[in-house]
Amino acid sequence: MSESVYRIRAVARHNTILLLREPGPLLGRLILPLLFLTLLHPLYQTALVPGSGIGQAVIATLVTFSLLGLSIVSGSILVERMWHTWERVRATAARPAELLAGKAVPVMAAVLLQQVLIIGFGAAAFGLAVPGPPLLALAVLAWTLALLGMGAAIGVLARSLGEMSVIYDVGGMILSSLGGALVPLSAMPAWVRHVAPASPGYWAVSALKDALAGHAPGTLRACAVLAGFAVAFGLLAAVRVGRSAARSTRM
């Protein structure tokens, strides 16, 4: 095993331990969506076109709770700042890219697990049809990357756990609502439909809806936009880290 892979593995292992030592938030983000889906699924079935209800219910649950699950990503960054451990690990032989990759592995796994659980539960318990699993996997992956980018940005921008909580609670609900996750956009006011494409949640809903409908071009287009959001938020986080480093004149 190369030195680089070994260091990434060590950091990933350590961050997995950190995630599992405080399992409450993770378990909450995994179990709550399943309850939400179970309770709201009949409502969506009744309110929407017959046959489309379970798809909307799964997408609503997935997008809303994965946005709330941003806390897992941003929390893993914020605690490093609060514990002063980020500077400490930077003073080791590990490259910044190795540290970031090691940090990303467990949180990405947690976010993916959450989405796979919701989709699997929807399919197993309520008969959600998945005509093209690879297409759906692509949509989930693109959304996960966008979530990682957003989470990293929140993690470096927030100054405390309280501030972070406000950002992902309020921001998460706004983004998922604007995206048409909770209520289909067709049922929303016109102004919401106009601003919806500015929300990453809108593109997540689009990607997932098209993937569940087996519509490849629509899925790919939405995934491309989500990848753009991932890059943009990732850059924002990187620039923010760079600026704060420049202020402290750290390398």
Next chain:
Amino acid sequence: MLIAQGLVKRYGGRRALDGFDLEALPGEIVGLIGHNGAGKSTFVEVVTGLVRPDAGTVRVGGVDVLRDRRAARALTGVAPQELSLYASATVRDNLRLFAALAGLRRRAQRLAIDRVAEELQLTGLLGQRAGVISGGQQRRAQAAAALVGGAPLLLLDEPTAGADPETRASLLGAIRRRASDGAAVLYTTHYLPELADLGATIAVARSGRIIARGDRDSLITGLPGELRLRLDAAGAVYLPPSIAGRAQTVDGELRITSTDPPGDLAALLTAGCSPLSVDVRRPDLDDLYSVLALEASRV
């Protein structure tokens, strides 16, 4: 092992380092002392590659820190001034991470963790979360994270700040052992007696540069000590003008700041002073520090 030359680091208009030169040889413990703001912590940050100097060079084990930070960091174990432990992870998890990042594989990791835990009396705490152990135990865990990789250069920035005597003793013992194994140690502190315990070479920083470097005895030579005389309470004392300005009475004792106690005593006896007892206090590192602080306050 460590050679820093002409380091300059500006923060706005302030020079944190202003021509900072320092060397540490393998097996040598260099005690870096100086008042707050003298440049000690900035120097440590430059050596670890976290801060880029505006001018100057630093080499660790022959590696230019500015050109190849990673190679230099691989030779360095750091205990920053601020506690930096993963609070929700156990002490063992913390040490395992830093051992792995230092390149130690499984068996070597285990051996290194067991060794450093035993040295720093952490064995019984390895399974405890770093966030729930006491402050002194956290200090030891922090130092253990610096030592566990077996780096040939150790940078310990006030590792005993706020530590209890037990913590201090175990830390100093571990540092002495690492130095005797060949590691170069840079040790910053405000607790000067520690440096005598460590047998450290002393470097004195002021205003971003090293103003004195040497062993303890050579540095305190020339510093004033104190001549202490207990006098008959009834007797009036005539103090020669050359002494009067340096004398004060404390708890009934006449204390004279003196670079030449025998000469001053002779002058007092000649002037008719007949003390009940005489005590000469030699200068120590605290006096050196006091002189530096006084000079700094005049700048």
